[in-house]
Amino acid sequence: MSDTKINKNNALSFSTPSVVDQEKRNFLVTATACTGTIGVAVAAIPFVGSMLPSERAKAAGAPVEVDISKVQSGTIFTAEWRGKPVWIIHRTDEQTAELAKHNNQLSDPMCEVTSQQPTYCKNSHRSIKENISVVVGICTHLGCSPTPKMQAGGDMGDNWTGGFFCPCHGSKFDLAGRVFKGSPAPINLVVPPHQYLTETTILIGVDAKAEV
Numbered sequence: 691m692s693d694t695k696i697n698k699n700n701a702l703s704f705s706t707p708s709v710v711d712q713e714k715r716n717f718l719v720t721a722t723a724c725t726g727t728i729g730v731a732v733a734a735i736p737f738v739g740s741m742l743p744s745e746r747a748k749a750a751g752a753p754v755e756v757d758i759s760k761v762q763s764g765t766i767f768t769a770e771w772r773g774k775p776v777w778i779i780h781r782t783d784e785q786t787a788e789l790a791k792h793n794n795q796l797s798d799p800m801c802e803v804t805s806q807q808p809t810y811c812k813n814s815h816r817s818i819k820e821n822i823s824v825v826v827g828i829c830t831h832l833g834c835s836p837t838p839k840m841q842a843g844g845d846m847g848d849n850w851t852g853g854f855f856c857p858c859h860g861s862k863f864d865l866a867g868r869v870f871k872g873s874p875a876p877i878n879l880v881v882p883p884h885q886y887l888t889e890t891t892i893l894i895g896v897d898a899k900a901e902v
């Protein structure tokens with residue numbers, strides 16, 4: 691590229707840069723590029739180094755084993771799989787019995803949207819064991835995390851029999867993760883693939899036909 695100068699006659703003149711100037715420019719360009727590369731490499735080391743192999747495997751989607759022996763009836767436990775919250779919902783007998791009573795209030799009571807649960811959970815309680823559901827705790831509207839409202843009534847009103855409320859736009863789900871009609875969320879919460887390894891141990895992330 692040429693340099694631009696004004697000569698004594700106020701006219702613009704163009705001169706070709708010397709070989710030395712061109713070499714200086716080439717050096718500066720190369721040095722800047724190298725500095726940028728080193729900066730990226732240094733920034734990346736702490737992030738990769740901070741993840742243990744097992745953590746990297748889990749983040750990539752490895753199955754997660756969950757001990758549910760201490761999850762009391764009427765409560766939920768939150769595990770993590772693929773970076774998502776997964777609820778282990780342990781219903782009481784009464785809560786499970788209630789599920790079949792409000793089918794007419796739900797958008798998909800019979801779990802017809804097949805993408806939302808494995809076939810072995812396509813039943814009224816959406817689970818392998820009647821009283822225990824495994825559900826991804828992410829709203830199917832825009833991805834917020836709904837709040838557990840396990841108890842009947844309370845601030846959810848007299849007709850509420852327990853479930854989950856998404857505070858972002860007001861979607862409601864029952865204790866099997868089925869969405870109530872009128873919610874912004876169009877479909878039920880996702881039931882991930884899972885199976886029982888023992889009576890009280892669940893493996894989340896394996897799409898095997900589980901039998902208890």
Ligand code: FES
Nearest residue numbers: 829831832856859
């Ligand atoms: S993200 Fe849950 S209702 Fe909108």
